Amino acid sequence: MALVDGQDLMRSARFRKEREADWRHLEQLVLLAESRGLQRMDFAQARDLASLYRQATTSLAIAREISLDKALLGYLEALTARAYLCVYAPQQRLGGLVSRFLTHGAPRAMRRSWPFLLLGFLCLALGVLTGYLLYLENSDWYYVLMPTELAGGRGPDATTESLREVIYGHDTGSHGLGAFASYLFSHNTRIAIFVFGLGVFACAPAILLTFYNGLSLGAFYALHVDRGLGLDLGGWLSIHGVTELSAICVACAGGLKLGTAVLFPGDRTRVGALRHAGRDAVKLAIVAAIMLVAAAVLEAFGRQLVQDRSLRFIIGWGAGALWLAWFTLGGRGRR
């Protein structure tokens, strides 16, 4: 039996023989598009990719009808799926990603989620107030509210002198990168990540955690006010605390945004609501991360260098004003 020009082949074999060269070509183009990206392919190649992809989908439709060759079907399924991803889901351009986030994305997201930010700050403020009042009522509350590893020996039985020594102390043992690292991974960063992470699962833990953080801060502050060191501690805390505590509130707002989307999705499905809320929440999380890094820099390098109380206030609240300016003024104007 001689095979003259495929005359004697069965339908599916003939079908394959006629198109195989095109499939092979498409296969090469798909590999090229995946390794180099569609944008860097020349015009003829990109055009061929699109048209060959369309031909391959037709081939697949026909093969599903006529062919019983499993290997051929599997090949066409895989080839068209790969080509589809190249044609319809190409790689996005990455240029300008960071600057776009800094100038437009982040400030707009912050402004859009102002109710949540307000709620976050409110949680912290209420916590501080409660802790403060509780301490004034009975100083034993301090032991309840303040985690021991954070207090570092600073309690109601410490002398005023030793408290002052900590605020204006010169050596804490570490400088530079090491200090930066340890401050960044201090208590507050962990709180911020927890507050955001817990917000996703439900709002309540995030709110409670922020409130609790405020409680210990309030008790700590009341202790110093009690000893007449209120203003000094204010300066000591301001230099990085303005940024750091705001970062916690921002993270809390991001978590709350996600949590409310899960709890009260409204007309959307829960997944849809999460997707919608995620657009802003992720920006809030990144902003919180940037602020935490900035706070760690201020704490590691600024706190030891700047000993003057009023200068500490100026630096701390100045940084706060800069953040505020970014959030309120950035990204306005034409879209």
Added chain:
Amino acid sequence: MILRRWKNRRRAGPSPDTLMPPEGVALTLPIAGVGVRLAAQITDILLTTIATVCLIVLLAVLDLTDPNTLFAIAVLLFFFIRVPYYVLAELVWNGQTLGKRMMKIKVVSHDGGPLTAHALVLRNLMKEAEVFLPATLLLMLDSASPLASLAALAWIIMGLLVPFFDRYRRRLGDMMAGTHVIHLPVPILLKDLASEAPVLGANRKQFVFLSHQLDHYGAFELQTLEALLRGQSLPASDNSARQRNETIQVIVEKIRKKIGYADPIPPADRLRFLQAFYNAQRKHLEQRQLFGDRREDKFYAQADQET
């Protein structure tokens, strides 16, 4: 009852593996399971850990910092290598990290469009909240605070269980970002069995099958036979070659009995017989399909009667 309703809903929708492109021909993009993604994840964690350890060793050798803060720096470095690694790798390789490349899986957008930077950043940031944070929490647990441990455990279990209840095996981060993970299909075109011209010796006769002999089997049996024939070209050791021969013999006898092929097949011709039968059967089934008579398997006649 809830379980049944859930199962019904699961069956009702179209298969999660299919995707309808604008061309209108359904494509198959198989969803990657939890196991293969875990393997990719472990690979990635190993890679980032190795990078961190190298940097730490370098820092220690150069004596840039004092040993007390080395641990804090190690944590910091791991964090600052890990987070950008996932985001940048998926941005640069369009949805694949090194681990995912090795496992041949890929992140795709849920609606089939391009992957946005926002989606990739979000799904990887959520990985911190979902996987790494609970994991570090688990490492730092102490028995002194049972309440905290329980809460942490509940959190971890909740996060890890989400993919098992989702049709697309999505994490929470995937849901938010609108992505899911697929197996990247690998196109391999094998030779067409039917186009291989049978080698005919001078004194070898040709196998001829009659139409009624080909009416016994359907597409499923044909494709099983195809898999068997393709397997013959693979190299085999002595032992498995003998086993293979026995299988072939059994199958040839079975087919011969079923279709009523009278002549005995000599051992040397068995493969040739199967090859010829495959060709004839495929030709026959294709012919039938042309007339609108699709035969899925050998029970096609009964299925016709039932409907």
